[in-house]
Amino acid sequence: MPQPARPVSTIVAPLSFSGDGDAPRLERRGGRRRLVQRGDTALVVQDLAPPATAAVRFPAPWPRRYGSCAVSPAGDLAVFAGLHALRAVERSGKVRWEVRHPCWAGCAGHDSFTEYADGRDHQYAGGGSAGFSADGSLLWAHVRGPLADDRGRGADEWLVIDPEDGTVRARTATHTAAVGSDHVPHPDPRQMGLTIGEGQDGAPLRWGRWDGRTLAVDTFGEADRVLLAVSPTGKRLLTVTHDQDVLAVHRATDGAVEAALGAETLPPHPALASGQRDSFDDEGARAFFDYEGGFLDEDTVVVGTVESDEEFGAGRHWIVDATRMRLTDRLVHPFEVSGPPRALGDGTWYTVSSGDNALHLWSL
Numbered sequence: 001m002p003q004p005a006r007p008v009s010t011i012v013a014p015l016s017f018s019g020d021g022d023a024p025r026l027e028r029r030g031g032r033r034r035l036v037q038r039g040d041t042a043l044v045v046q047d048l049a050p051p052a053t054a055a056v057r058f059p060a061p062w063p064r065r066y067g068s069c070a071v072s073p074a075g076d077l078a079v080f081a082g083l084h085a086l087r088a089v090e091r092s093g094k095v096r097w098e099v100r101h102p103c104w105a106g107c108a109g110h111d112s113f114t115e116y117a118d119g120r121d122h123q124y125a126g127g128g129s130a131g132f133s134a135d136g137s138l139l140w141a142h143v144r145g146p147l148a149d150d151r152g153r154g155a156d157e158w159l160v161i162d163p164e165d166g167t168v169r170a171r172t173a174t175h176t177a178a179v180g181s182d183h184v185p186h187p188d189p190r191q192m193g194l195t196i197g198e199g200q201d202g203a204p205l206r207w208g209r210w211d212g213r214t215l216a217v218d219t220f221g222e223a224d225r226v227l228l229a230v231s232p233t234g235k236r237l238l239t240v241t242h243d244q245d246v247l248a249v250h251r252a253t254d255g256a257v258e259a260a261l262g263a264e265t266l267p268p269h270p271a272l273a274s275g276q277r278d279s280f281d282d283e284g285a286r287a288f289f290d291y292e293g294g295f296l297d298e299d300t301v302v303v304g305t306v307e308s309d310e311e312f313g314a315g316r317h318w319i320v321d322a323t324r325m326r327l328t329d330r331l332v333h334p335f336e337v338s339g340p341p342r343a344l345g346d347g348t349w350y351t352v353s354s355g356d357n358a359l360h361l362w363s364l
Contacts, residue, residue, distance in 0.1 A: 131183025
């Protein structure tokens with residue numbers, strides 16, 4: 001039966017009316033929630049835990065379409081992963097360090113954004129990403145290699161960096177051809193997940209472990225899966241296949257699949273007329289999982305089928321038993337929501353408003 005969602009709060013995005021901001025997102029770090037929103041000229045970070053504090057604005061070295069960014073757990077450092085470099089910026093706007101790498105667009109290199117601002121090849125280039133460890137002691141970064149002073153052909157690399165001074169402590173090739181990537185942190189600061197998008201070619205997953213001297217990377221059998229989340233204890237991983245047909249929970253130790261849920265088990269969208277239900281399994285009407293989802297708690301997952309539902313009406317959200325990977329309930333919100341659910345691991349999840357100007361926080 002449908003499971004009602006309870007509104008917890010609505011949070012207005014700081015860049016909601018400026019027209020230069022990406023959709024806001026929520027992060028949970030050290031038991032505290034914070035809002036993060038990337039604009040063309042600044043990265044805005046707002047701690048949502050009482051007492052209320054003013055939002056912090058990190059000056060952005062380049063507009064948002066030219067890269068991604070990450071914020072340290074303490075909120076004192078932002079790292080911008082651009083087309084030519086990783087740049088660490090403090091709250092004051094001071095550049096703490098920079099690690100340069102070959103251009104994701106394949107150019108010979110540029111010293112400043114103004115040199116490639118009008119270049120079409122740079123506007124539509126792929127890119128990497130960066131992510132802080134759970135305690136902020138390490139920065140993991142996916143870049144285009146080789147780094148400065150190296151020789152050889154370019155290849156994607158995964159770096160472990162000291163965020164204090166930018167020292168590269170370890171590096172390894174990912175053996176991918178990335179269009180984009182995203183880091184998924186583990187509670188253990190020595191571990192990190194990296195999900196890599198290669199467009200239509202696939203979505204290889206990499207799992208890194210750093211022991212202080214050596215970076216070991218596991219491909220989990222070269223499975224073509226998108227890493228969605230790590231459970232609150234760090235014992236489980238949640239993935240969806242590149243074709244979005246299978247949702248799975250894995251052991252974090254070795255990547256073995258503990259349980260899986262196929263999209264064919266999803267009921268048809270209620271907006272489908274009874275005469276159309278027989279064609280639900282056809283390519284044009286099948287349901288499939290979104291590339292978003294996460295753990296509400298260790299044993300409960302929330303996911304969506306918004307992308308496949310949009311042709312028929314409102315997107316659906318689902319509660320899944322993470323132990324057996326079985327549908328528990330369909331979530332029902334008191335008003336229409338847009339986009340997929342994004343879980344925070346503390347029993348709550350959020351959705352972004354249709355205008356990208358607010359976040360709605362929910363619980364069961």
